[in-house]
Amino acid sequence: MACSSLLPDGCTIGKLTVGKAWTAADNYCSGTVLHMIPSKLLVQTWRASAWPSTTPSSTVITQLLPRYQSPNETRVILTHYGVPAGEIAERIESGWMEYVFEPIRVYLKDEKSKRAKRSGRNMAHVEIPAVDPERAGAFYKEVFGWDVSKWAEGYWGFTSGPRDHEWGFVDGGFPQATPTKPIVDHTKYAALTPYYDAYPVEEFEEKVKKAGGKVLKPKSATPYGVIAECEDTEGNAFVLYQMKAE
Missing domain, CATH: 3.10.180.10 (2,3-Dihydroxybiphenyl 1,2-Dioxygenase, domain 1)
Known part of the structure:
Protein backbone atom coordinates (compact mmCIF):
# COMPACT_ATOMS: atom_id res chain seq x y z
CA MET A 1 0.00 0.00 0.00
CA ALA A 2 1.49 3.35 -1.05
CA CYS A 3 0.96 6.51 0.98
CA SER A 4 -0.64 8.13 -2.07
CA SER A 5 -3.50 5.63 -1.89
CA LEU A 6 -4.56 7.30 1.33
CA LEU A 7 -5.61 10.42 -0.57
CA PRO A 8 -9.34 10.85 -1.38
CA ASP A 9 -10.72 9.06 -4.43
CA GLY A 10 -7.31 7.69 -5.40
CA CYS A 11 -6.24 11.20 -6.42
CA THR A 12 -2.50 10.59 -6.58
CA ILE A 13 0.43 12.46 -8.05
CA GLY A 14 1.28 9.44 -10.19
CA LYS A 15 -2.09 9.54 -11.97
CA LEU A 16 -2.11 13.27 -12.65
CA THR A 17 -0.86 14.90 -15.84
CA VAL A 18 -0.42 18.55 -16.79
CA GLY A 19 -3.64 20.04 -18.12
CA LYS A 20 -5.79 17.25 -16.72
CA ALA A 21 -8.80 18.11 -14.57
CA TRP A 22 -9.39 16.16 -11.36
CA THR A 23 -12.00 15.77 -8.63
CA ALA A 24 -11.65 14.38 -5.12
CA ALA A 25 -13.58 13.55 -1.95
CA ASP A 26 -16.87 12.74 -3.71
CA ASN A 27 -16.62 15.93 -5.79
CA TYR A 28 -16.08 18.14 -2.75
CA CYS A 29 -13.19 19.78 -4.61
CA SER A 30 -11.82 19.90 -8.14
CA GLY A 31 -9.05 21.52 -10.14
CA THR A 32 -6.55 21.27 -12.97
CA VAL A 33 -2.86 20.36 -12.91
CA LEU A 34 -0.78 23.34 -14.07
CA HIS A 35 2.77 22.07 -13.63
CA MET A 36 4.47 18.94 -12.35
CA ILE A 37 7.99 17.67 -11.73
CA PRO A 38 7.73 13.98 -10.72
CA SER A 39 8.65 13.36 -7.08
CA LYS A 40 9.44 17.05 -6.57
CA LEU A 41 6.67 19.51 -7.40
CA LEU A 42 2.94 19.69 -8.15
CA VAL A 43 1.08 22.92 -8.96
CA GLN A 44 -2.69 22.80 -9.43
CA THR A 45 -5.81 24.91 -9.25
CA TRP A 46 -8.22 24.03 -6.44
CA ARG A 47 -11.79 25.00 -5.67
CA ALA A 48 -14.59 23.66 -3.52
CA SER A 49 -17.82 22.71 -5.26
CA ALA A 50 -19.75 24.95 -2.84
CA TRP A 51 -17.89 28.10 -3.86
CA PRO A 52 -19.92 30.61 -5.91
CA SER A 53 -19.03 30.73 -9.60
CA THR A 54 -17.81 34.31 -9.08
CA THR A 55 -15.13 33.10 -6.64
CA PRO A 56 -11.85 32.43 -8.52
CA SER A 57 -10.08 29.12 -8.07
CA SER A 58 -7.23 28.95 -5.58
CA THR A 59 -3.78 27.47 -6.19
CA VAL A 60 -2.13 24.57 -4.36
CA ILE A 61 1.64 24.06 -4.57
CA THR A 62 2.99 20.78 -3.17
CA GLN A 63 6.77 20.33 -2.82
CA LEU A 64 8.91 17.39 -1.76
CA LEU A 65 12.18 18.63 -0.25
CA PRO A 66 15.00 17.16 1.88
CA ARG A 67 14.21 17.59 5.57
CA TYR A 68 16.13 20.41 7.25
CA GLN A 69 19.42 19.01 8.62
CA SER A 70 18.24 15.47 7.69
CA PRO A 71 18.83 15.18 3.92
CA ASN A 72 17.91 11.48 3.88
CA GLU A 73 14.37 12.33 5.01
CA THR A 74 11.69 14.13 2.97
CA ARG A 75 9.44 17.03 3.89
CA VAL A 76 6.08 17.54 2.19
CA ILE A 77 5.34 21.28 1.99
CA LEU A 78 1.85 22.22 0.86
CA THR A 79 1.02 25.88 0.26
CA HIS A 80 -2.57 26.89 -0.52
CA TYR A 81 -2.93 30.38 -2.04
CA GLY A 82 -6.06 32.40 -2.81
CA VAL A 83 -8.47 30.79 -0.35
CA PRO A 84 -11.36 33.03 0.74
CA ALA A 85 -10.59 34.45 4.18
CA GLY A 86 -12.29 33.71 7.48
CA GLU A 87 -14.13 30.55 8.38
CA ILE A 88 -13.65 28.99 4.93
CA ALA A 89 -9.85 29.23 5.16
CA GLU A 90 -9.82 27.74 8.65
CA ARG A 91 -12.07 24.86 7.57
CA ILE A 92 -9.91 24.06 4.54
CA GLU A 93 -6.72 24.15 6.63
CA SER A 94 -8.27 21.69 9.06
CA GLY A 95 -9.31 19.49 6.13
CA TRP A 96 -5.78 19.25 4.78
CA MET A 97 -4.53 18.15 8.19
CA GLU A 98 -7.36 15.71 8.92
CA TYR A 99 -7.81 14.05 5.53
CA VAL A 100 -4.31 14.21 4.01
CA PHE A 101 -1.41 14.80 6.40
CA GLU A 102 -2.72 12.95 9.44
CA PRO A 103 -3.51 9.71 7.50
CA ILE A 104 -0.02 9.83 5.96
CA ARG A 105 1.56 10.35 9.39
CA VAL A 106 -0.44 7.45 10.84
CA TYR A 107 0.50 5.17 7.94
CA LEU A 108 4.19 6.00 8.38
CA LYS A 109 3.88 5.57 12.16
CA ASP A 110 5.54 8.95 12.41
CA GLU A 111 5.15 10.53 15.84
CA LYS A 112 8.48 12.37 15.74
CA SER A 113 7.29 15.13 13.42
CA LYS A 114 3.92 15.60 15.08
CA ARG A 115 3.65 19.01 16.66
CA ALA A 116 0.89 21.05 18.21
CA LYS A 117 -1.06 23.19 15.79
CA ARG A 118 0.32 26.70 15.69
CA SER A 119 -2.09 29.36 16.86
CA GLY A 120 -2.27 33.14 16.98
CA ARG A 121 -1.37 35.72 14.37
CA ASN A 122 1.92 35.69 12.45
CA MET A 123 4.57 38.34 12.99
CA ALA A 124 3.97 40.45 9.90
Whole structure:
Protein backbone atom coordinates (compact mmCIF):
# COMPACT_ATOMS: atom_id res chain seq x y z
CA MET A 1 0.00 0.00 0.00
CA ALA A 2 1.49 3.35 -1.05
CA CYS A 3 0.96 6.51 0.98
CA SER A 4 -0.64 8.13 -2.07
CA SER A 5 -3.50 5.63 -1.89
CA LEU A 6 -4.56 7.30 1.33
CA LEU A 7 -5.61 10.42 -0.57
CA PRO A 8 -9.34 10.85 -1.38
CA ASP A 9 -10.72 9.06 -4.43
CA GLY A 10 -7.31 7.69 -5.40
CA CYS A 11 -6.24 11.20 -6.42
CA THR A 12 -2.50 10.59 -6.58
CA ILE A 13 0.43 12.46 -8.05
CA GLY A 14 1.28 9.44 -10.19
CA LYS A 15 -2.09 9.54 -11.97
CA LEU A 16 -2.11 13.27 -12.65
CA THR A 17 -0.86 14.90 -15.84
CA VAL A 18 -0.42 18.55 -16.79
CA GLY A 19 -3.64 20.04 -18.12
CA LYS A 20 -5.79 17.25 -16.72
CA ALA A 21 -8.80 18.11 -14.57
CA TRP A 22 -9.39 16.16 -11.36
CA THR A 23 -12.00 15.77 -8.63
CA ALA A 24 -11.65 14.38 -5.12
CA ALA A 25 -13.58 13.55 -1.95
CA ASP A 26 -16.87 12.74 -3.71
CA ASN A 27 -16.62 15.93 -5.79
CA TYR A 28 -16.08 18.14 -2.75
CA CYS A 29 -13.19 19.78 -4.61
CA SER A 30 -11.82 19.90 -8.14
CA GLY A 31 -9.05 21.52 -10.14
CA THR A 32 -6.55 21.27 -12.97
CA VAL A 33 -2.86 20.36 -12.91
CA LEU A 34 -0.78 23.34 -14.07
CA HIS A 35 2.77 22.07 -13.63
CA MET A 36 4.47 18.94 -12.35
CA ILE A 37 7.99 17.67 -11.73
CA PRO A 38 7.73 13.98 -10.72
CA SER A 39 8.65 13.36 -7.08
CA LYS A 40 9.44 17.05 -6.57
CA LEU A 41 6.67 19.51 -7.40
CA LEU A 42 2.94 19.69 -8.15
CA VAL A 43 1.08 22.92 -8.96
CA GLN A 44 -2.69 22.80 -9.43
CA THR A 45 -5.81 24.91 -9.25
CA TRP A 46 -8.22 24.03 -6.44
CA ARG A 47 -11.79 25.00 -5.67
CA ALA A 48 -14.59 23.66 -3.52
CA SER A 49 -17.82 22.71 -5.26
CA ALA A 50 -19.75 24.95 -2.84
CA TRP A 51 -17.89 28.10 -3.86
CA PRO A 52 -19.92 30.61 -5.91
CA SER A 53 -19.03 30.73 -9.60
CA THR A 54 -17.81 34.31 -9.08
CA THR A 55 -15.13 33.10 -6.64
CA PRO A 56 -11.85 32.43 -8.52
CA SER A 57 -10.08 29.12 -8.07
CA SER A 58 -7.23 28.95 -5.58
CA THR A 59 -3.78 27.47 -6.19
CA VAL A 60 -2.13 24.57 -4.36
CA ILE A 61 1.64 24.06 -4.57
CA THR A 62 2.99 20.78 -3.17
CA GLN A 63 6.77 20.33 -2.82
CA LEU A 64 8.91 17.39 -1.76
CA LEU A 65 12.18 18.63 -0.25
CA PRO A 66 15.00 17.16 1.88
CA ARG A 67 14.21 17.59 5.57
CA TYR A 68 16.13 20.41 7.25
CA GLN A 69 19.42 19.01 8.62
CA SER A 70 18.24 15.47 7.69
CA PRO A 71 18.83 15.18 3.92
CA ASN A 72 17.91 11.48 3.88
CA GLU A 73 14.37 12.33 5.01
CA THR A 74 11.69 14.13 2.97
CA ARG A 75 9.44 17.03 3.89
CA VAL A 76 6.08 17.54 2.19
CA ILE A 77 5.34 21.28 1.99
CA LEU A 78 1.85 22.22 0.86
CA THR A 79 1.02 25.88 0.26
CA HIS A 80 -2.57 26.89 -0.52
CA TYR A 81 -2.93 30.38 -2.04
CA GLY A 82 -6.06 32.40 -2.81
CA VAL A 83 -8.47 30.79 -0.35
CA PRO A 84 -11.36 33.03 0.74
CA ALA A 85 -10.59 34.45 4.18
CA GLY A 86 -12.29 33.71 7.48
CA GLU A 87 -14.13 30.55 8.38
CA ILE A 88 -13.65 28.99 4.93
CA ALA A 89 -9.85 29.23 5.16
CA GLU A 90 -9.82 27.74 8.65
CA ARG A 91 -12.07 24.86 7.57
CA ILE A 92 -9.91 24.06 4.54
CA GLU A 93 -6.72 24.15 6.63
CA SER A 94 -8.27 21.69 9.06
CA GLY A 95 -9.31 19.49 6.13
CA TRP A 96 -5.78 19.25 4.78
CA MET A 97 -4.53 18.15 8.19
CA GLU A 98 -7.36 15.71 8.92
CA TYR A 99 -7.81 14.05 5.53
CA VAL A 100 -4.31 14.21 4.01
CA PHE A 101 -1.41 14.80 6.40
CA GLU A 102 -2.72 12.95 9.44
CA PRO A 103 -3.51 9.71 7.50
CA ILE A 104 -0.02 9.83 5.96
CA ARG A 105 1.56 10.35 9.39
CA VAL A 106 -0.44 7.45 10.84
CA TYR A 107 0.50 5.17 7.94
CA LEU A 108 4.19 6.00 8.38
CA LYS A 109 3.88 5.57 12.16
CA ASP A 110 5.54 8.95 12.41
CA GLU A 111 5.15 10.53 15.84
CA LYS A 112 8.48 12.37 15.74
CA SER A 113 7.29 15.13 13.42
CA LYS A 114 3.92 15.60 15.08
CA ARG A 115 3.65 19.01 16.66
CA ALA A 116 0.89 21.05 18.21
CA LYS A 117 -1.06 23.19 15.79
CA ARG A 118 0.32 26.70 15.69
CA SER A 119 -2.09 29.36 16.86
CA GLY A 120 -2.27 33.14 16.98
CA ARG A 121 -1.37 35.72 14.37
CA ASN A 122 1.92 35.69 12.45
CA MET A 123 4.57 38.34 12.99
CA ALA A 124 3.97 40.45 9.90
CA HIS A 125 6.70 43.09 10.04
CA VAL A 126 9.75 43.93 12.15
CA GLU A 127 11.95 47.02 12.11
CA ILE A 128 15.69 47.11 12.83
CA PRO A 129 16.83 50.68 13.64
CA ALA A 130 19.86 51.94 11.74
CA VAL A 131 22.09 55.01 11.72
CA ASP A 132 22.65 54.24 8.03
CA PRO A 133 19.65 52.24 6.65
CA GLU A 134 21.35 51.50 3.33
CA ARG A 135 24.44 50.14 5.10
CA ALA A 136 22.26 48.03 7.41
CA GLY A 137 20.41 46.59 4.42
CA ALA A 138 23.71 45.68 2.76
CA PHE A 139 24.85 43.89 5.94
CA TYR A 140 21.75 41.68 6.22
CA LYS A 141 21.73 40.99 2.50
CA GLU A 142 25.35 39.81 2.61
CA VAL A 143 24.95 37.68 5.75
CA PHE A 144 21.48 36.18 5.29
CA GLY A 145 20.72 36.73 1.60
CA TRP A 146 17.61 38.86 2.25
CA ASP A 147 16.02 40.83 -0.58
CA VAL A 148 16.69 44.48 0.32
CA SER A 149 15.46 47.53 -1.58
CA LYS A 150 14.46 51.17 -1.09
CA TRP A 151 10.74 51.14 -0.33
CA ALA A 152 10.34 54.87 0.24
CA GLU A 153 12.42 58.00 0.70
CA GLY A 154 14.65 57.36 3.73
CA TYR A 155 13.30 53.84 4.27
CA TRP A 156 14.93 50.60 3.17
CA GLY A 157 12.87 47.43 3.46
CA PHE A 158 13.59 43.71 3.35
CA THR A 159 11.88 40.38 2.82
CA SER A 160 13.26 37.18 4.30
CA GLY A 161 12.52 33.67 3.22
CA PRO A 162 12.16 31.44 1.38
CA ARG A 163 8.43 31.13 2.06
CA ASP A 164 8.49 27.35 1.74
CA HIS A 165 10.93 27.03 4.67
CA GLU A 166 9.58 25.48 7.86
CA TRP A 167 10.50 28.64 9.78
CA GLY A 168 8.14 30.67 7.60
CA PHE A 169 9.02 34.22 6.56
CA VAL A 170 8.81 37.81 7.72
CA ASP A 171 9.52 41.20 6.21
CA GLY A 172 10.49 44.53 7.71
CA GLY A 173 12.63 47.60 7.32
CA PHE A 174 15.48 49.74 8.62
CA PRO A 175 14.07 53.00 10.06
CA GLN A 176 16.49 55.89 10.46
CA ALA A 177 17.72 56.22 14.04
CA THR A 178 17.35 59.74 15.45
CA PRO A 179 18.05 61.45 18.80
CA THR A 180 14.38 60.89 19.69
CA LYS A 181 14.48 57.27 18.45
CA PRO A 182 17.98 55.99 19.31
CA ILE A 183 19.34 52.50 18.98
CA VAL A 184 18.88 50.70 22.30
CA ASP A 185 21.99 50.22 24.40
CA HIS A 186 21.72 46.55 25.36
CA THR A 187 23.95 47.08 28.37
CA LYS A 188 21.38 49.45 29.89
CA TYR A 189 17.99 48.42 28.57
CA ALA A 190 16.12 45.22 27.77
CA ALA A 191 15.27 45.05 24.07
CA LEU A 192 13.89 42.74 21.42
CA THR A 193 16.56 40.23 20.38
CA PRO A 194 15.86 38.45 17.09
CA TYR A 195 17.11 34.88 16.53
CA TYR A 196 18.06 34.16 12.92
CA ASP A 197 18.07 30.69 11.38
CA ALA A 198 21.77 30.02 10.71
CA TYR A 199 23.08 26.58 9.78
CA PRO A 200 25.90 25.94 10.38
CA VAL A 201 26.47 28.68 12.97
CA GLU A 202 30.24 28.87 12.47
CA GLU A 203 29.76 29.67 8.79
CA PHE A 204 27.47 32.56 9.65
CA GLU A 205 29.86 33.85 12.31
CA GLU A 206 32.39 34.36 9.52
CA LYS A 207 29.78 36.05 7.33
CA VAL A 208 28.91 38.46 10.14
CA LYS A 209 32.56 39.47 10.61
CA LYS A 210 33.15 39.77 6.88
CA ALA A 211 30.10 42.02 6.48
CA GLY A 212 31.33 44.38 9.21
CA GLY A 213 29.45 43.05 12.23
CA LYS A 214 30.77 41.57 15.48
CA VAL A 215 30.55 38.17 17.13
CA LEU A 216 30.06 39.11 20.79
CA LYS A 217 29.87 35.55 22.11
CA PRO A 218 31.05 32.68 19.90
CA LYS A 219 28.90 29.62 19.34
CA SER A 220 27.87 27.62 22.37
CA ALA A 221 25.53 24.70 22.96
CA THR A 222 22.10 25.06 24.58
CA PRO A 223 19.38 22.44 25.23
CA TYR A 224 17.65 23.66 22.06
CA GLY A 225 20.57 23.99 19.67
CA VAL A 226 23.69 26.06 19.01
CA ILE A 227 23.73 29.86 19.30
CA ALA A 228 26.17 32.73 18.78
CA GLU A 229 25.49 36.27 20.00
CA CYS A 230 26.30 38.98 17.46
CA GLU A 231 25.99 42.67 16.65
CA ASP A 232 25.24 44.24 13.28
CA THR A 233 26.88 47.36 11.75
CA GLU A 234 24.34 49.61 13.52
CA GLY A 235 24.86 48.22 17.02
CA ASN A 236 21.76 45.99 17.07
CA ALA A 237 22.19 42.71 18.92
CA PHE A 238 20.96 39.45 17.38
CA VAL A 239 21.53 35.73 17.80
CA LEU A 240 22.54 33.15 15.20
CA TYR A 241 20.54 30.00 15.91
CA GLN A 242 21.11 26.44 14.70
CA MET A 243 18.20 24.21 15.64
CA LYS A 244 19.12 21.04 17.49
CA ALA A 245 18.99 18.01 15.19
CA GLU A 246 16.14 15.60 15.94
